[in-house]
Amino acid sequence: MIRSDVQLMLDVKEGHDASFDLLLQRYRTPLVNFLYRMVRDVATAEDLAQEVFLRVYRARRQYSPTAKFTTWLFRIATNLALNSVRDNRHRKMEISIDAPADEDQAPMELPTREMRIDEHMAERDRAGFIRRAVASLPEKQRVAVLLHKYEEMDYVEIARVLDCSESALKSLLFRAYETLRVELAPLVSQSATPRVGEGRPS
Amino acid sequence: MKCEDVSNELIAYLDRRANSAERRDVEEHLAACADCRTRAEEFRKLWNVLDEVPVLEPSLGFNARVRQSVAAKPRRNWFWWLVPQPRWAFSLALLLALSVWMARMPNTPAVAIATEDEDFNAIKDLGVLENYDVLTKFDALSELPQAPAAKPDTPTDSSPAPDDNGGM
Numbered sequence: 001m002i003r004s005d006v007q008l009m010l011d012v013k014e015g016h017d018a019s020f021d022l023l024l025q026r027y028r029t030p031l032v033n034f035l036y037r038m039v040r041d042v043a044t045a046e047d048l049a050q051e052v053f054l055r056v057y058r059a060r061r062q063y064s065p066t067a068k069f070t071t072w073l074f075r076i077a078t079n080l081a082l083n084s085v086r087d088n089r090h091r092k093m094e095i096s097i098d099a100p101a102d103e104d105q106a107p108m109e110l111p112t113r114e115m116r117i118d119e120h121m122a123e124r125d126r127a128g129f130i131r132r133a134v135a136s137l138p139e140k141q142r143v144a145v146l147l148h149k150y151e152e153m154d155y156v157e158i159a160r161v162l163d164c165s166e167s168a169l170k171s172l173l174f175r176a177y178e179t180l181r182v183e184l185a186p187l188v189s190q191s192a193t194p195r196v197g198e199g200r201p202s
Numbered sequence: 203m204k205c206e207d208v209s210n211e212l213i214a215y216l217d218r219r220a221n222s223a224e225r226r227d228v229e230e231h232l233a234a235c236a237d238c239r240t241r242a243e244e245f246r247k248l249w250n251v252l253d254e255v256p257v258l259e260p261s262l263g264f265n266a267r268v269r270q271s272v273a274a275k276p277r278r279n280w281f282w283w284l285v286p287q288p289r290w291a292f293s294l295a296l297l298l299a300l301s302v303w304m305a306r307m308p309n310t311p312a313v314a315i316a317t318e319d320e321d322f323n324a325i326k327d328l329g330v331l332e333n334y335d336v337l338t339k340f341d342a343l344s345e346l347p348q349a350p351a352a353k354p355d356t357p358t359d360s361s362p363a364p365d366d367n368g369g370m
Contacts (some may be wrong), residue, residue: 024268028264029257029258032264036258049268054272131255134252148213170213170214174209174210181244184248
């Protein structure tokens with residue numbers, strides 16, 4: 001019998017580390033993917049996912065199943081990802097301010113960890129185009145789309161993660177998908193018309 | 203229902219999370235509005251497009267790194283030194299107990315008097331130790347090993363100097 005997330009987390013609270021391993025196995029891929037789509041760097045995404053699991057483990061004694069485990073998990077992940085994105089943006093701004101003003105010079109390479117060669121190649125293809133479009137959404141819209149489309153979370157859960165009302169979330173999702181519809185218009189127009197029941201997030 | 207009103211319910215309608223009343227309202231609007239019908243169609247296509255992004259697998263060492271970080275001690279906060287530590291508490295208690303014990307000890311003048319008494323006892327027999335006759339007849343001294351015979355060219359003096367025995 002498959003134990004629920006809440007049951008596993010209560011086991012962890014009681015000191016059963018094997019249950020923590022099951023949660024790790026269950027959520028490592030969704031979490032790393034969510035964080036990668038937020039920060040667009042594999043190494044950073046893995047570092048942040050590691051930090052999420054660490055925070056979950058350290059908070060095990062205070063855990064009480066008042067909400068879904070995934071709400072808690074992705075709320076931590078969202079906060080860490082947004083902080084990382086803001087820190088990174090700030091760092092990039094500092095670099096561009098400190099860079100020499102000589103326009104003849106080649107553009108300054110950012111200190112990266114940020115992109116590996118295979119990531120650069122991926123950027124050139126279709127998936128890269130889609131990722132860029134999602135990444136260019138405003139932060140809250142991006143989180144809403146990722147949790148709705150890829151994590152298949154329900155509206156109540158996503159609203160809790162984003163700390164907003166359900167109606168505000170619906171509006172946020174509509175605006176996000178509307179932006180993506182325009183940004184990805186070349187791909188959308190090529191896409192075959194889905195049959196009834198296809199093309200829904202969950 | 204206007205286009206602006208339907209927009210908020212359109213996503214819930216398309217992902218089949220809208221309730222029956224909301225569904226009916228949206229369907230009525232879509233039947234009458236070609237723009238919203240097109241938008242709804244393109245949203246469905248968009249979701250298919252978004253599915254094209256491949257899923258990333260975490261690296262091989264990911265689980266091991268998580269387990270390692272979980273097993274490691276938590277880092278100290280900047281205010282850790284404000285939190286009472288058992289070792290500090292024990293040291294302070296010990297210091298306090300020592301201070302109380304020291305405070306209850308007798309005063310130093312008593313110690314000074316005792317020292318004067320000891321000094322008096324030490325020197326009261328000094329006259330005896332300086333008396334040569336007493337020392338030569340002292341039995342315990344006769345048991346000491348005899349000094350080797352003096353060389354001929356050195357001045358002989360069989361009797362030990364009072365200083366040698368007195369050592370004072």
